[in-house]
Amino acid sequence: MKGSLVRQLNQTGLYRRQPWPWRDGNHSRLLVGGARYFPAMVESIDQAQERILLEFYLVSSGRVMDELIDSLVRARQRGLRVWFLLDDFGSRGLVASDRQRLRDAGVELAFYNRLRVDKWNRNFARDHRKLLAVDGRVAFVGGTGLCDEFLPAPQGAGWHELMLRIEGPVVTDWEQLFARVWRWCRAQQLTFTPFRFSNAGYGLADAGRDGSSVHSASSEFIAERGGLMKVSTCEGPQQQEIKINFRRRINESEQRLWLVTAYFLPSWSIRRALRRAARRGVDVRLLLPGDLSDHPGIFYASRRYYQRLLRAGVKIYEYRASFNHSKVCLSDDWVSIGSCNLDHWNLRWNLEANQEVIDPQLCRQLQQQLRRDFEFSHQISLRSWLARPLWRRLYEFVLGYLAAILLRIF
Ligand SMILES: O=P(O)(O)OC[C@H](O)CO
Numbered sequence: 001m002k003g004s005l006v007r008q009l010n011q012t013g014l015y016r017r018q019p020w021p022w023r024d025g026n027h028s029r030l031l032v033g034g035a036r037y038f039p040a041m042v043e044s045i046d047q048a049q050e051r052i053l054l055e056f057y058l059v060s061s062g063r064v065m066d067e068l069i070d071s072l073v074r075a076r077q078r079g080l081r082v083w084f085l086l087d088d089f090g091s092r093g094l095v096a097s098d099r100q101r102l103r104d105a106g107v108e109l110a111f112y113n114r115l116r117v118d119k120w121n122r123n124f125a126r127d128h129r130k131l132l133a134v135d136g137r138v139a140f141v142g143g144t145g146l147c148d149e150f151l152p153a154p155q156g157a158g159w160h161e162l163m164l165r166i167e168g169p170v171v172t173d174w175e176q177l178f179a180r181v182w183r184w185c186r187a188q189q190l191t192f193t194p195f196r197f198s199n200a201g202y203g204l205a206d207a208g209r210d211g212s213s214v215h216s217a218s219s220e221f222i223a224e225r226g227g228l229m230k231v232s233t234c235e236g237p238q239q240q241e242i243k244i245n246f247r248r249r250i251n252e253s254e255q256r257l258w259l260v261t262a263y264f265l266p267s268w269s270i271r272r273a274l275r276r277a278a279r280r281g282v283d284v285r286l287l288l289p290g291d292l293s294d295h296p297g298i299f300y301a302s303r304r305y306y307q308r309l310l311r312a313g314v315k316i317y318e319y320r321a322s323f324n325h326s327k328v329c330l331s332d333d334w335v336s337i338g339s340c341n342l343d344h345w346n347l348r349w350n351l352e353a354n355q356e357v358i359d360p361q362l363c364r365q366l367q368q369q370l371r372r373d374f375e376f377s378h379q380i381s382l383r384s385w386l387a388r389p390l391w392r393r394l395y396e397f398v399l400g401y402l403a404a405i406l407l408r409i410f
Pocket residue numbers: 057058128143144145262294341
Protein backbone atom coordinates (compact mmCIF):
# COMPACT_ATOMS: atom_id res chain seq x y z
CA MET A 1 0.00 0.00 0.00
CA LYS A 2 2.81 2.36 0.96
CA GLY A 3 4.63 1.65 -2.31
CA SER A 4 1.58 2.36 -4.40
CA LEU A 5 0.97 5.67 -2.64
CA VAL A 6 4.53 6.72 -3.38
CA ARG A 7 4.14 5.67 -7.04
CA GLN A 8 0.86 7.53 -7.26
CA LEU A 9 2.41 10.68 -5.82
CA ASN A 10 5.38 10.35 -8.16
CA GLN A 11 3.12 10.11 -11.17
CA THR A 12 1.23 13.22 -10.19
CA GLY A 13 4.45 15.17 -9.88
CA LEU A 14 4.01 15.93 -6.17
CA TYR A 15 7.56 14.78 -5.48
CA ARG A 16 10.54 16.83 -6.43
CA ARG A 17 13.61 14.72 -6.92
CA GLN A 18 16.07 17.58 -7.23
CA PRO A 19 16.79 19.47 -4.03
CA TRP A 20 15.89 23.14 -3.99
CA PRO A 21 18.93 25.38 -4.51
CA TRP A 22 20.69 27.53 -1.96
CA ARG A 23 19.87 31.19 -2.57
CA ASP A 24 21.48 34.29 -1.25
CA GLY A 25 20.10 37.80 -0.75
CA ASN A 26 17.56 36.73 1.89
CA HIS A 27 16.74 38.37 5.20
CA SER A 28 15.01 36.74 8.11
CA ARG A 29 13.65 37.59 11.52
CA LEU A 30 12.80 35.17 14.29
CA LEU A 31 9.34 35.72 15.76
CA VAL A 32 8.67 34.14 19.13
CA GLY A 33 5.16 33.28 20.24
CA GLY A 34 1.74 33.71 18.62
CA ALA A 35 1.33 37.17 20.13
CA ARG A 36 4.27 38.29 17.92
CA TYR A 37 3.91 36.33 14.73
CA PHE A 38 0.12 36.26 14.18
CA PRO A 39 -0.12 40.10 14.06
CA ALA A 40 2.95 40.17 11.78
CA MET A 41 1.26 37.67 9.45
CA VAL A 42 -1.96 39.71 9.36
CA GLU A 43 0.05 42.87 8.73
CA SER A 44 1.78 41.24 5.75
CA ILE A 45 -1.57 40.14 4.35
CA ASP A 46 -2.91 43.68 4.77
CA GLN A 47 0.11 45.03 2.89
CA ALA A 48 -0.10 42.46 0.08
CA GLN A 49 -0.49 43.82 -3.42
CA GLU A 50 -0.96 40.80 -5.60
CA ARG A 51 -1.28 37.31 -4.15
CA ILE A 52 -1.42 35.34 -0.92
CA LEU A 53 -0.71 31.64 -0.43
CA LEU A 54 -1.43 29.73 2.77
CA GLU A 55 -0.64 26.10 3.51
CA PHE A 56 -1.25 24.91 7.07
CA TYR A 57 -1.81 21.59 8.78
CA LEU A 58 -3.55 22.54 12.02
CA VAL A 59 -6.38 25.01 11.36
CA SER A 60 -9.23 25.53 13.84
CA SER A 61 -11.89 28.16 14.26
CA GLY A 62 -11.35 30.73 16.97
CA ARG A 63 -9.79 34.14 17.50
CA VAL A 64 -6.74 33.48 15.35
CA MET A 65 -8.80 32.33 12.40
CA ASP A 66 -11.36 35.14 12.86
CA GLU A 67 -8.62 37.74 12.45
CA LEU A 68 -6.96 35.88 9.64
CA ILE A 69 -10.21 35.40 7.72
CA ASP A 70 -11.01 39.12 8.18
CA SER A 71 -7.65 40.02 6.64
CA LEU A 72 -8.12 37.55 3.76
CA VAL A 73 -11.57 38.98 3.07
CA ARG A 74 -10.04 42.48 3.00
CA ALA A 75 -7.40 41.22 0.58
CA ARG A 76 -10.07 39.81 -1.70
CA GLN A 77 -11.95 43.12 -1.55
CA ARG A 78 -8.76 44.81 -2.79
CA GLY A 79 -8.82 42.39 -5.74
CA LEU A 80 -5.96 40.09 -4.66
CA ARG A 81 -5.81 36.37 -5.45
CA VAL A 82 -5.81 34.13 -2.37
CA TRP A 83 -5.09 30.39 -2.35
CA PHE A 84 -5.53 28.45 0.89
CA LEU A 85 -4.35 24.84 1.07
CA LEU A 86 -5.60 22.92 4.10
CA ASP A 87 -5.00 19.41 5.27
CA ASP A 88 -8.31 17.56 5.38
CA PHE A 89 -7.54 15.99 8.76
CA GLY A 90 -5.69 18.90 10.36
CA SER A 91 -8.42 21.37 9.42
CA ARG A 92 -11.36 19.43 10.83
CA GLY A 93 -11.66 22.09 13.57
CA LEU A 94 -12.47 24.76 11.00
CA VAL A 95 -16.23 25.14 11.24
CA ALA A 96 -18.53 25.21 8.19
CA SER A 97 -19.41 28.90 8.61
CA ASP A 98 -15.71 29.89 8.45
CA ARG A 99 -15.20 27.75 5.34
CA GLN A 100 -18.22 29.43 3.79
CA ARG A 101 -16.94 32.91 4.67
CA LEU A 102 -13.71 32.13 2.86
CA ARG A 103 -15.52 30.74 -0.17
CA ASP A 104 -17.97 33.65 -0.29
CA ALA A 105 -15.05 36.08 -0.29
CA GLY A 106 -13.54 34.24 -3.28
CA VAL A 107 -10.65 32.59 -1.45
CA GLU A 108 -9.69 29.45 -3.37
CA LEU A 109 -9.61 26.43 -1.06
CA ALA A 110 -8.02 23.04 -1.55
CA PHE A 111 -8.01 20.11 0.88
CA TYR A 112 -5.07 17.73 0.86
CA ASN A 113 -5.89 14.01 0.80
CA ARG A 114 -9.60 13.97 1.61
CA LEU A 115 -10.37 11.42 4.32
CA ARG A 116 -12.21 8.36 3.01
CA VAL A 117 -12.73 4.97 4.62
CA ASP A 118 -11.75 3.04 1.50
CA LYS A 119 -8.33 4.75 1.44
CA TRP A 120 -7.42 2.75 4.57
CA ASN A 121 -3.89 3.64 5.67
CA ARG A 122 -3.41 6.18 2.89
CA ASN A 123 -5.51 8.43 5.11
CA PHE A 124 -2.36 8.77 7.23
CA ALA A 125 -0.62 10.78 4.50
CA ARG A 126 -1.00 14.38 5.61
CA ASP A 127 0.19 17.80 4.53
CA HIS A 128 1.98 18.95 7.67
CA ARG A 129 3.57 22.07 6.17
CA LYS A 130 3.13 25.57 7.55
CA LEU A 131 3.53 28.43 5.13
CA LEU A 132 2.21 31.90 4.42
CA ALA A 133 3.69 33.52 1.29
CA VAL A 134 2.82 37.04 0.20
CA ASP A 135 3.50 38.51 -3.26
CA GLY A 136 6.44 36.14 -3.81
CA ARG A 137 8.35 38.54 -1.56
CA VAL A 138 7.71 37.61 2.07
CA ALA A 139 7.08 34.24 3.69
CA PHE A 140 6.41 32.97 7.19
CA VAL A 141 7.54 29.45 7.99
CA GLY A 142 7.92 27.53 11.22
CA GLY A 143 5.87 25.23 13.37
CA THR A 144 2.64 27.06 14.06
CA GLY A 145 -0.90 26.06 13.35
CA LEU A 146 -3.68 28.58 12.79
CA CYS A 147 -5.50 28.09 16.06
CA ASP A 148 -5.87 29.60 19.50
CA GLU A 149 -3.57 27.09 21.19
CA PHE A 150 -0.70 29.28 20.00
CA LEU A 151 -2.06 32.40 21.69
CA PRO A 152 -0.60 33.21 25.08
CA ALA A 153 -2.54 31.97 28.08
CA PRO A 154 -5.18 32.81 29.25
CA GLN A 155 -6.65 33.56 25.76
CA GLY A 156 -5.17 30.33 24.42
CA ALA A 157 -3.26 27.34 25.69
CA GLY A 158 -0.02 29.29 25.35
CA TRP A 159 1.90 26.77 23.27
CA HIS A 160 5.46 27.96 22.76
CA GLU A 161 6.33 28.37 19.08
CA LEU A 162 8.92 29.97 16.80
CA MET A 163 8.30 31.32 13.31
CA LEU A 164 10.66 32.83 10.77
CA ARG A 165 9.73 35.84 8.66
CA ILE A 166 11.70 35.65 5.43
CA GLU A 167 12.10 38.22 2.73
CA GLY A 168 14.07 37.38 -0.38
CA PRO A 169 14.45 35.25 -3.47
CA VAL A 170 13.96 31.97 -1.60
CA VAL A 171 10.24 32.83 -1.34
CA THR A 172 9.98 31.91 -5.05
CA ASP A 173 10.85 28.32 -4.13
CA TRP A 174 8.22 28.27 -1.40
CA GLU A 175 5.65 29.38 -3.97
CA GLN A 176 6.69 26.65 -6.36
CA LEU A 177 6.53 24.07 -3.59
CA PHE A 178 3.01 25.24 -2.80
CA ALA A 179 2.03 25.06 -6.48
CA ARG A 180 3.06 21.40 -6.68
CA VAL A 181 0.76 20.37 -3.85
CA TRP A 182 -2.01 22.57 -5.20
CA ARG A 183 -1.74 20.85 -8.58
CA TRP A 184 -1.97 17.47 -6.89
CA CYS A 185 -5.11 18.50 -4.96
CA ARG A 186 -6.93 20.51 -7.59
CA ALA A 187 -5.37 19.41 -10.90
CA GLN A 188 -4.74 23.08 -11.57
CA GLN A 189 -1.39 24.60 -12.51
CA LEU A 190 -0.60 27.86 -10.74
CA THR A 191 2.08 30.08 -12.22
CA PHE A 192 3.49 33.02 -10.34
CA THR A 193 5.60 35.87 -11.67
CA PRO A 194 8.67 36.01 -9.42
CA PHE A 195 9.07 39.19 -7.40
CA ARG A 196 11.96 41.30 -8.72
CA PHE A 197 14.35 41.90 -5.85
CA SER A 198 16.90 44.61 -6.37
CA ASN A 199 19.69 42.29 -5.14
CA ALA A 200 18.32 39.31 -7.08
CA GLY A 201 19.65 36.20 -5.36
CA TYR A 202 21.28 33.31 -7.12
CA GLY A 203 20.62 29.63 -6.86
CA LEU A 204 24.23 28.88 -5.99
CA ALA A 205 25.08 26.47 -8.75
CA ASP A 206 28.36 25.41 -7.19
CA ALA A 207 26.81 24.49 -3.86
CA GLY A 208 26.97 20.78 -4.60
CA ARG A 209 24.48 18.27 -3.30
CA ASP A 210 25.55 18.74 0.28
CA GLY A 211 25.84 22.50 0.06
CA SER A 212 29.50 22.22 1.05
CA SER A 213 30.67 25.30 -0.79
CA VAL A 214 27.79 27.27 0.70
CA HIS A 215 29.21 26.54 4.10
CA SER A 216 32.51 28.08 3.18
CA ALA A 217 30.77 31.35 2.28
CA SER A 218 32.41 34.08 4.32
CA SER A 219 30.46 36.14 6.81
CA GLU A 220 31.42 39.24 4.75
CA PHE A 221 29.75 37.66 1.72
CA ILE A 222 26.63 36.92 3.78
CA ALA A 223 26.63 40.41 5.30
CA GLU A 224 26.85 41.92 1.83
CA ARG A 225 24.45 39.63 -0.03
CA GLY A 226 22.08 38.60 2.73
CA GLY A 227 21.50 35.21 4.33
CA LEU A 228 21.86 31.94 2.46
CA MET A 229 18.70 29.91 2.47
CA LYS A 230 17.26 26.79 0.94
CA VAL A 231 13.96 25.00 1.14
CA SER A 232 14.24 21.43 2.32
CA THR A 233 11.43 18.88 2.20
CA CYS A 234 10.22 15.43 3.16
CA GLU A 235 7.63 13.74 1.01
CA GLY A 236 7.18 10.22 2.32
CA PRO A 237 9.75 7.47 2.78
CA GLN A 238 11.45 8.00 -0.58
CA GLN A 239 12.21 11.69 -0.20
CA GLN A 240 13.64 12.55 3.19
CA GLU A 241 15.88 15.48 2.49
CA ILE A 242 15.19 17.21 5.82
CA LYS A 243 16.24 14.14 7.77
CA ILE A 244 19.29 13.51 5.58
CA ASN A 245 20.44 17.10 5.99
CA PHE A 246 19.83 17.02 9.74
CA ARG A 247 21.90 13.87 10.05
CA ARG A 248 24.68 15.33 7.93
CA ARG A 249 24.78 18.50 10.05
CA ILE A 250 24.79 16.50 13.28
CA ASN A 251 27.69 14.43 11.96
CA GLU A 252 29.59 17.53 10.87
CA SER A 253 28.87 19.70 13.88
CA GLU A 254 31.96 20.95 15.67
CA GLN A 255 30.80 23.09 18.57
CA ARG A 256 27.07 23.15 19.02
CA LEU A 257 24.10 21.00 18.14
CA TRP A 258 20.84 22.15 19.71
CA LEU A 259 17.71 20.34 18.64
CA VAL A 260 14.17 21.30 19.60
CA THR A 261 11.20 19.14 18.69
CA ALA A 262 7.65 18.71 19.93
CA TYR A 263 7.53 14.93 19.45
CA PHE A 264 10.87 13.19 19.94
CA LEU A 265 10.74 9.83 18.19
CA PRO A 266 13.76 10.07 15.88
CA SER A 267 15.18 7.26 13.82
CA TRP A 268 18.04 5.08 15.02
CA SER A 269 20.51 6.82 12.69
CA ILE A 270 19.66 10.26 14.09
CA ARG A 271 19.98 9.00 17.67
CA ARG A 272 23.34 7.45 16.88
CA ALA A 273 24.52 10.68 15.22
CA LEU A 274 23.51 12.63 18.34
CA ARG A 275 25.40 10.25 20.62
CA ARG A 276 28.50 10.35 18.44
CA ALA A 277 28.47 14.15 18.30
CA ALA A 278 28.27 14.34 22.10
CA ARG A 279 31.16 11.87 22.42
CA ARG A 280 33.22 14.06 20.06
CA GLY A 281 32.79 16.89 22.56
CA VAL A 282 30.09 18.81 20.71
CA ASP A 283 27.64 20.65 22.98
CA VAL A 284 24.60 18.49 22.12
CA ARG A 285 21.34 19.63 23.72
CA LEU A 286 17.81 18.40 23.22
CA LEU A 287 14.93 20.67 24.19
CA LEU A 288 11.79 18.55 24.52
CA PRO A 289 8.28 19.39 25.66
CA GLY A 290 8.08 17.59 28.99
CA ASP A 291 4.81 16.38 30.44
CA LEU A 292 2.88 19.44 29.19
CA SER A 293 2.83 17.84 25.75
CA ASP A 294 -0.60 17.61 24.15
CA HIS A 295 0.20 13.95 23.43
CA PRO A 296 1.54 12.59 26.75
CA GLY A 297 1.73 9.09 25.24
CA ILE A 298 4.32 10.28 22.71
CA PHE A 299 6.19 12.13 25.44
CA TYR A 300 6.50 8.99 27.57
CA ALA A 301 7.37 6.85 24.55
CA SER A 302 10.17 9.27 23.65
CA ARG A 303 11.71 8.95 27.11
CA ARG A 304 12.90 5.43 26.40
CA TYR A 305 15.72 7.00 24.37
CA TYR A 306 16.98 9.19 27.19
CA GLN A 307 19.28 6.75 28.95
CA ARG A 308 21.65 6.00 26.08
CA LEU A 309 21.70 9.65 25.04
CA LEU A 310 22.48 10.83 28.57
CA ARG A 311 25.23 8.23 28.92
CA ALA A 312 26.81 9.54 25.71
CA GLY A 313 26.84 13.07 27.14
CA VAL A 314 23.75 14.52 25.43
CA LYS A 315 22.10 17.19 27.61
CA ILE A 316 18.34 16.77 27.78
CA TYR A 317 16.04 19.60 28.81
CA GLU A 318 12.29 19.39 29.31
CA TYR A 319 10.48 22.68 28.86
CA ARG A 320 8.36 23.59 31.85
CA ALA A 321 6.69 26.94 31.02
CA SER A 322 4.11 25.47 28.60
CA PHE A 323 3.94 22.97 25.77
CA ASN A 324 6.97 23.66 23.59
CA HIS A 325 5.73 22.95 20.08
CA SER A 326 8.70 24.42 18.17
CA LYS A 327 10.79 22.49 15.67
CA VAL A 328 14.26 23.83 15.08
CA CYS A 329 17.85 22.70 14.84
CA LEU A 330 20.92 24.86 15.35
CA SER A 331 24.18 23.27 14.30
CA ASP A 332 27.16 25.66 14.49
CA ASP A 333 26.27 28.23 11.80
CA TRP A 334 23.37 26.28 10.24
CA VAL A 335 19.71 26.56 11.20
CA SER A 336 16.77 24.46 10.09
CA ILE A 337 13.30 25.53 11.14
CA GLY A 338 9.90 24.45 9.92
CA SER A 339 7.23 21.82 10.16
CA CYS A 340 9.29 18.68 10.71
CA ASN A 341 9.33 17.04 14.14
CA LEU A 342 11.85 14.49 12.90
CA ASP A 343 9.78 11.62 14.27
CA HIS A 344 9.21 8.34 12.45
CA TRP A 345 5.56 9.01 11.79
CA ASN A 346 6.04 12.47 10.27
CA LEU A 347 8.87 11.23 8.11
CA ARG A 348 6.94 8.25 6.85
CA TRP A 349 3.63 9.84 6.03
CA ASN A 350 3.74 13.61 5.87
CA LEU A 351 4.63 16.38 3.51
CA GLU A 352 7.08 18.47 5.51
CA ALA A 353 9.04 21.60 4.69
CA ASN A 354 11.83 23.39 6.53
CA GLN A 355 13.83 26.49 5.88
CA GLU A 356 17.57 25.94 6.09
CA VAL A 357 19.54 29.09 6.80
CA ILE A 358 23.17 30.10 7.06
CA ASP A 359 23.21 33.53 8.59
CA PRO A 360 25.29 34.49 11.65
CA GLN A 361 22.73 37.07 12.72
CA LEU A 362 19.89 34.55 12.80
CA CYS A 363 22.16 32.07 14.61
CA ARG A 364 22.82 34.64 17.32
CA GLN A 365 19.11 35.46 17.65
CA LEU A 366 18.21 31.81 17.88
CA GLN A 367 20.98 31.07 20.36
CA GLN A 368 19.70 33.83 22.64
CA GLN A 369 16.15 32.55 22.39
CA LEU A 370 17.12 28.95 23.07
CA ARG A 371 19.24 29.98 26.05
CA ARG A 372 16.10 31.62 27.46
CA ASP A 373 14.13 28.45 26.72
CA PHE A 374 16.75 26.32 28.51
CA GLU A 375 16.28 28.54 31.56
CA PHE A 376 12.58 27.67 31.58
CA SER A 377 13.43 23.99 31.38
CA HIS A 378 14.44 21.22 33.70
CA GLN A 379 17.73 19.57 32.80
CA ILE A 380 17.67 15.83 33.38
CA SER A 381 20.83 14.37 34.84
CA LEU A 382 21.84 10.75 34.33
CA ARG A 383 21.84 10.24 38.09
CA SER A 384 18.24 11.48 38.55
CA TRP A 385 17.21 9.54 35.48
CA LEU A 386 18.55 6.26 36.84
CA ALA A 387 16.81 6.93 40.16
CA ARG A 388 13.32 7.39 38.73
CA PRO A 389 10.61 5.14 40.17
CA LEU A 390 9.82 1.73 38.75
CA TRP A 391 6.26 2.62 37.74
CA ARG A 392 7.58 5.35 35.48
CA ARG A 393 10.00 2.93 33.82
CA LEU A 394 7.17 0.51 33.23
CA TYR A 395 4.97 3.22 31.78
CA GLU A 396 7.73 4.37 29.41
CA PHE A 397 8.50 0.80 28.38
CA VAL A 398 4.85 -0.02 27.57
CA LEU A 399 4.25 3.20 25.64
CA GLY A 400 7.58 2.92 23.84
CA TYR A 401 6.75 -0.65 22.87
CA LEU A 402 3.30 0.35 21.65
CA ALA A 403 4.74 3.18 19.54
CA ALA A 404 7.25 0.75 17.98
CA ILE A 405 4.48 -1.76 17.16
CA LEU A 406 2.28 0.92 15.63
CA LEU A 407 5.13 2.07 13.43
CA ARG A 408 5.77 -1.52 12.30
CA ILE A 409 2.13 -2.10 11.41
CA PHE A 410 1.57 1.16 9.57
O1 LIG B 1 1.69 18.07 14.18
P1 LIG B 1 2.21 19.35 14.77
O2 LIG B 1 3.59 19.22 15.27
O3 LIG B 1 2.01 20.53 13.90
O4 LIG B 1 1.35 19.61 16.06
C1 LIG B 1 0.00 19.60 15.99
C2 LIG B 1 -0.49 18.45 16.77
O5 LIG B 1 -0.92 17.44 15.92
C3 LIG B 1 -1.55 18.84 17.69
O6 LIG B 1 -1.90 17.75 18.48
